[in-house]
Amino acid sequence: MNTTTRISTAERLGRSVGRGWRAYARGERRLSCWLASKGMPLAGATVLVWVVKLVALGLLFYAAFWLALVLLVGVAAAWTASNSTVDDDRWTQPDELRNGEAGFGLYSSSGQRIDPHDPNDPFND
Secondary structure, X not given: OOOOOOOOHXXXXXXXXXXXXXXXXXXXXXXXXXXXHOOOOHHHHHHHHHHHHHHHHHHHHHHHHHHHHHHHHHHHHHHHHHHOOOOHHHHOOOOEEEEEOOEEEEEOOOOOEOOOOOOOOHHHO
């Protein structure tokens, strides 16, 4: 029997996210210290980092808004298309040229000749 404990996928994912967050915090702190070493006050560097964070958050919300709007328009168009009533006469079998009881001509799907024709015309048969 194996006595080693295996961590779950959720725990592994949580640890990865935690490592990423710590790396981000270290980078942010390193940026603040670099800005302070270049002569910017520490409070100003902190404010600048927060402004960058808020701008990034605003851009994400902006993109999410447009994505949601496109999705909403798509859903509304699909709903409208599925609930629209259509004239069923338009969707019957198309008229076709064929040789029928009244000679060669344009016939409907019910077999009636629908184009004007002269029954005495010798070329009609």
